[in-house]
Amino acid sequence: MLGRMDRRLFLLALALLAGCSAAPTTPTIPAPVAPPPAVGGPWQSKLDEQNPLVGRIWDPQARAFVSEEVLLERARTADHVLLGEKHDNPDHHRLQARMLQGLADRRPAVVFEMIDLVQQEALDAHLRDHPGDAAGLGAVLSWEKRGWPAWPLYQSIAEVALGAGLRLLAGNISTAQARAVVKEGLGSLGAEQVERWGLTTPLPGPLQVALQEELRRSHCGYLPERILPGMADAQRARDAAMADRMLSVQGPAVLIAGAGHTRTDRGVPWYLRTRRPGVQVVSVAFREVQASQQEPPPPEEASHDLLWFTPRLDDDDPCARIR
Secondary structure, eight states, rough: OOOHHHHHHHHHHHHHHHHHSOOOOOOOOOOOOOOEEEESSSSSSOOOTTOOTTTTEETTTTTEEEEEHHHHHHHTTEEEEEEEEOOTTTTHHHHHHHHHHHHHOOOOEEEEEEGGGGGGGHHHHHHHHHOOOOOTTHHHHHTTTTTTSSSHHHHHHHHHHHHHHOEEEEEOOHHHHHHHHHHHHHGOOOOOHHHHHHSOOOHHHHOOOOOOOOHHHHHHOOSOGGHHHHHHHHHHHHHHHHHHHTTTTSSSSEEEEETTOOOOOTTTTHHHHHOOOOOEEEEEEEEEOTTOOOOOOOOOOOOOSEEEEEESSSSOOOOHHOO
């Protein structure tokens, strides 16, 4: 007779033999997940319109493409949403208006980089006398005379905002103030404003160096080195002013600004989080694809929470005018 232990070993051996004689099973391989479809067309900009990135929304943190619905869901749960543009690309403004439409029921204030703080009174007076008149805002704000691309590019954003009863807010320091900062430093804004805007806290060293390098590059290397620290101070003052404007409203705010201002590392989000730790911010950049670009940028180049790729407006050399 088999002892208790022997019986257990015998039964285990039978089980193993049965397992060996069973037909082998084929492992299940999950089907590849297709990326969400491209969205945002038809495009007004045409260069590289067929690039596989065009119309896709990239999440650098997740290293994955996401749908427009996911993008809006994230934006709707944030305290503040920043929509970074290339100023002259009409598709960027069209997509900004599209996103604002999706957020309108949250009643956000809409802050514009392109409107100086000193113009708020004129803006309010025009809308008080001409409610809903988005078309007339360009002339009232001297939009093109102040160097911005034609007002009709931005008009659809204002139309969505005014149609939903949202308030339009100026966000930027004036050109005169910026010049004073370049020449005299941040102290030219006044001690109280410097303190309130969070400008007493310097950018961490590497971020300050990166900011000055970006300014050097964006001016094609023609800026005198001695002026770079002042230019960086002026950029910081602009970012801090826009952050202050967003924080001044009760409830959510949406910022319309150049993509350089909406960077999460050293732009407006830096001041929002420095002044109000824990604030929920989502920064979206509308990014023109380049001819050699077929893949999203690597993680170390991520400067926004989400990227929405569009065709390029043109291949003009931005340094030609400066030369």
